Every structure is written in structure tokens, then in C-alpha cells.
Amino acid sequence: ARAIAESGAPPLFGRARSLLALPVVGTGLGGGAARAGEIVRDLLPMLETFAARTFAHGRQFDVALVCWDAASHAAAQAERAAAEKAGRYAWPDELTPDLRARADALAARGRHGDLALFLGAGVSMPAGLPRWGELIDRLAARAGMTAEDRDELAGVRSALDQATIVARWLDRGGESIGSAVNAVMRGHDRYALTHALLAALPVREVITTNYDRLFDEAWAHSDRDGISVLPDGIRPNGRRWLLKMHGCLSRPERVVLTRASYIRYDEGLPALAGLVQGLLLTRHILFVGFSLSDDNFHRLVDGVRRLRGDATEPAHLGTALWLGKDRLGEVLWERDVPRVCMEEHSEAAPGFPSADAARRLELFLDYLVSRTRDAAHLLEGARFDPLLSSGERALRDVLLQLVELGRGPLAAEVRDTVAWHRIERLLRGLGFDAE
Numbered sequence: 001a002r003a004i005a006e007s008g009a010p011p012l013f014g015r016a017r018s019l020l021a022l023p024v025v026g027t028g029l030g031g032g033a034a035r036a037g038e039i040v041r042d043l044l045p046m047l048e049t050f051a052a053r054t055f056a057h058g059r060q061f062d063v064a065l066v067c068w069d070a071a072s073h074a075a076a077q078a079e080r081a082a083a084e085k086a087g088r089y090a091w092p093d094e095l096t097p098d099l100r101a102r103a104d105a106l107a108a109r110g111r112h113g114d115l116a117l118f119l120g121a122g123v124s125m126p127a128g129l130p131r132w133g134e135l136i137d138r139l140a141a142r143a144g145m146t147a148e149d150r151d152e153l154a155g156v157r158s159a160l161d162q163a164t165i166v167a168r169w170l171d172r173g174g175e176s177i178g179s180a181v182n183a184v185m186r187g188h189d190r191y192a193l194t195h196a197l198l199a200a201l202p203v204r205e206v207i208t209t210n211y212d213r214l215f216d217e218a219w220a221h222s223d224r225d226g227i228s229v230l231p232d233g234i235r236p237n238g239r240r241w242l243l244k245m246h247g248c249l250s251r252p253e254r255v256v257l258t259r260a261s262y263i264r265y266d267e268g269l270p271a272l273a274g275l276v277q278g279l280l281l282t283r284h285i286l287f288v289g290f291s292l293s294d295d296n297f298h299r300l301v302d303g304v305r306r307l308r309g310d311a312t313e314p315a316h317l318g319t320a321l322w323l324g325k326d327r328l329g330e331v332l333w334e335r336d337v338p339r340v341c342m343e344e345h346s347e348a349a350p351g352f353p354s355a356d357a358a359r360r361l362e363l364f365l366d367y368l369v370s371r372t373r374d375a376a377h378l379l380e381g382a383r384f385d386p387l388l389s390s391g392e393r394a395l396r397d398v399l400l401q402l403v404e405l406g407r408g409p410l411a412a413e414v415r416d417t418v419a420w421h422r423i424e425r426l427l428r429g430l431g432f433d434a435e
Contacts, residue, residue: 001050005059013128016355019193021064022047024072037377037384040075048089062359064193070222070376071431073200075384077373082387094360095367102340103364106319107371109284110202116279117198118318119208119215122289126192126358127214129185136162138184139177143169160259160295167258178252181211185249191218197365198288202372205279207243209294211255216242231272243272245296262295273300280304285318285337288361292320292333301336321364323357340364379403379431403432 004018011018024040026032032039043065051063067073083089091100109115121131130138136159140150143166156162167177191214199218208215219227219242228238232251246256256262277300279285290297301317308315322339330339342357342364377384378396388396402423406414414420 001061004061011355013126013192014355014358015062015126016359017060017062019062019064021066023066023068024076027072028068034383036072036380037075037386037388040072040079040384041386044076044079044083045088062362064196068221070374071380071384072377074374074376074378074431075380075387077370078375078377079387080370081373091367092363094356095363099340099342099360099364100367102319103368104371106284106286107368110368110372113202113204114284115201115203116205116283116285116318117201117203117207118285118287118290119198119206119210120288120290120294121210122291122323123194123198123208124188124192124210124212124214124289126194127190127212128188129212129214132159135181135184136166139163139166139170139180142180142184143175144173145169158259160262164258164260176252177257178247178255181255181257182249182252185212188212188214191215193362194288194365197362197369200369201286202374203286204240205243205283206241207245207276207279207285209246209290209297211244211247211249213249230275243275245272245276256296276300277304277307280317281307283318284316287318287320287337288365290320292329292337305336321361323361374429376429376431379427399427399430399432403427 001020024036024043026039027036047063047065051061053060065076067076080089084091095103106115121129121135125131133154136153137150140153145153145166153162153165156165163177170177170180195215195218198215199222206215206219216227216229219240223240226235226238228235228241229248230241230243232248247254249255273296280301281304304317316338317336320333320337320339322341322343324343325341326339330341333339342360343354375392377387378392379399385393405411406420406424408414
């Protein structure tokens with residue numbers, strides 16, 4: 001950290017602060033796995049103190065504690081909650097009471113299984129991937145368009161028409177737009193903090209218009225049963241699914257980018273459109289990094305509106321997390337998708353919110369995750385005993401009796417009952433490893 005501060009190098013990808021990541025040290029090959037609870041308990045205040053310090057050149061850092069398993073993550077969240085309750089930890093001032101109240105409401109939906117995600121390109125920008133305009137410009141350069149051509153292209157009003165022009169230019173050189181998108185995005189294979197925070201939310205359904213696989217990777221790490229990636233990667237035993245609405249880099253020929261591909265979207269994959277509409281009707285959707293301007297999305301929402309009819313009470317489809325201020329856009333969507341804005345003021349240029357707003361989004365998501373925490377460390381043996389309350393220890397002892405029942409003399413009969421698979425799933429969610 002000192003070397004970074006003294007170098008004067010700016011934070012990567014326009015961040016407000018450089019980000020340092022640290023694992024739960026010593027709990028892997030370091031030999032401290034049996035003392036994981038003590039290490040988490042001692043490590044968190046040290047990291048908080050470190051993050052609050054100002055280094056040379058006035059440099060400050062954000063610190064992410066990386067937990068590679070659900071039990072460590074649950075234990076760290078439990079320790080932070082205990083510290084907050086005891087007054088030893090306070091959330092940053094950037095999280096205003098209004099932002100916390102909005103996060104608390106979303107967390108309640110998450111705990112009740114009512115929350116799903118809809119992710120757009122803004123989610124992947126912290127990992128270095130481009131926004132729409134930048135992507136089109138890079139594709140145009142790859143197609144051989146001159147600077148003058150690209151300036152003229154930027155003046156074309158419709159983004160879909162811009163993509164169509166670039167696709168035809170690429171076609172002249174013998175390259176498809178899907179393969180060109182793959183080439184432009186190649187090399188960005190490390191997911192960002194935003195991906196990891198979103199992957200930690202208790203959701204089972206996610207829709208994304210992104211082509212990259214960054215959230216896919218982050219979410220797969222949080223679910224040992226694996227996830228189904230629709231439409232091509234269905235897992236028979238997967239309890240969670242991710243719909244790549246506009247295609248994936250793994251199948252460049254299916255990338256939806258031009259006007260023709262948008263028009264033909266419903267014709268090629270009508271079942272997926274129905275899946276999106278069903279989710280809009282049955283879940284509260286948390287939109288992150290999505291501009292709400294996608295033509296396909298507008299058509300799907302219109303179908304949902306017509307199905308709902310003119311209800312006297314507004315039935316919101318979800319909530320959008322928004323970086324910048326956009327007063328007229330908020331009016332446009334207030335009946336369907338109200339916004340939670342991270343930018344406190346409106347001085348930032350439209351579409352170009354400040355780096356502080358992007359950081360505030362990370363803090364918001366971190367707070368949201370903390371309010372939906374689980375207890376995946378409860379049955380992890382003695383590893384996290386120091387972090388358990390007396391009530392949790394009593395509950396653990398009762399649950400361990402169920403574990404022994406499934407292993408004892410009547411194990412075969414117990415496991416053959418209708419209820420056992422549900423009990424076993426509960427135990428696994430609390431840290432019990434049946435294997």
C-alpha cells in the first residue's frame with residue numbers, strides 16, 4: 001500500500017480509492033483453519049483501522065476481505081454485526097439514513113426470497129469493461145473506421161443503428177460483430193468488487209444483458225451446487241439460474257447488438273422473453289448498472305403492464321440503483337421502477353456520475369449484503385466457536401442431534417423419509433458437509 005501511495009499512480013478503472021484485497025489470512029495452508037473464528041475476530045478491527053488511515057500524498061484505500069467459502073463469509077458478517085451492535089463499528093457517513101432505509105427494505109425482500117437481480121453494463125465497468133458508447137467506438141476502430149468516420153457514427157441517433165453500421169463495416173473485412181465483441185472484451189477476466197457483492201445476495205434468479213462472464217464466475221464461487229446459465233448451460237441439479245438475455249462471449253454468434261438481432265430476439269428465443277416477464281410479475285427486481293433504455297426490455301415491460309391492467313395501487317416491478325441524478329428519467333419510471341440515487345447532487349454530467357457515487361454504490365451493496373446475512377458457519381465444527389452467541393451454540397447442539405440421527409443405527413430409515421432431503425438441505429446451508 002505504501003508503494004502504491006508513493007508512486008502516485010491513480011486508482012484503476014476510475015475508482016475513487018484504490019482497492020486492496022486480503023484473504024482470511026492463515027486459515028488455508030497457513031495452518032490456522034481450526035482457529036478461523038479467532039482470526040476473523042482479530043482481523044476485522046485491524047482492517048478497519050488500516051482503511052481509515054491516510055497515507056503519503058493523502059492517499060486512502062478501501063479494503064475487501066475475501067472469503068472463499070460461505071462459512072467464512074457468514075462468520076465475518078456475524079462478527080461485524082456484533083461489533084456494530086456493541087458500538088465498536090459504524091458504517092461510513094456516505095451511507096445516509098435514507099440509503100440505509102432503502103437497503104433495509106430490499107434486504108427484507110431478500111430474506112423472504114422475493115428478490116431477483118437484473119444486471120447491466122454498469123456492473124462490469126469497475127472491472128475495466130466499456131460502456132455502450134465506448135464498446136461501439138472500439139468495435140468501429142477494429143473495423144477500420146477512421147476518426148472522422150467514428151465522429152460521424154457517434155452522431156447517429158440510434159445506438160442500434162450505430163451497431164448495425166459497425167457490423168456491416170466489420171463484415172466487409174470478414175469478421176462478425178460477435179467475434180469482434182469477443183476480441184474487444186478479451187483479457188478482462190477478473191470480476192470486480194461489485195460482482196462479488198451482488199453474488200453474495202440471497203437470490204436465485206438473475207437476468208443480465210452483459211456478454212461477459214464476470215458475474216457468472218463470481219456467482220458460481222458462491223454456490224457449490226453450480227448454477228444454470230440460460231439458454232445453453234442448464235444444470236439438472238442447479239437451484240439458481242442466470243439468463244444471458246443478449247448472449248454470451250462463449251457463443252459469439254448469438255450476441256444481440258444490432259437492430260436486426262433485437263427485432264428477431266423474440267422469434268429466436270420466445271421462451272426466454274416469457275421467463276423475463278414471469279420474473280417481473282413474481283419477484284421484486286433489483287436493477288443494477290442497467291439504464292432501463294433497452295428496446296427489448298421496454299417491450300417486455302409493456303406486456304407486463306397490459307397484463308396487470310390499471311391497478312389503483314402502484315405495483316412496482318422493482319428498484320433501480322442509480323449513480324447519477326436524472327430527474328426526468330425518475331419521473332418516466334416512477335410507477336414501475338423507482339430509483340435509489342447514489343449521487344447526492346446533480347452537478348455531474350448526465351450519464352457520467354462521479355467516482356464517489358460509484359464507491360457509494362459499493363458501500364450500499366455491502367450494507368445490503370450485511371442485512372441479508374446467513375449462518376453458514378453454525379455447523380462448521382469448532383472453527384468459528386468464538387463468534388457464536390450462547391443462543392447460537394444451543395441451537396447448534398440441537399441441530400447436531402439431527403446430524404447424528406442421520407448417521408446412527410436408523411440412518412437408512414431416516415434418510416429414506418420424505419422429510420430428510422429438506423432437513424439435509426437446511427443443515428448444508430448452515431455449514432454441515434454431508435460428505
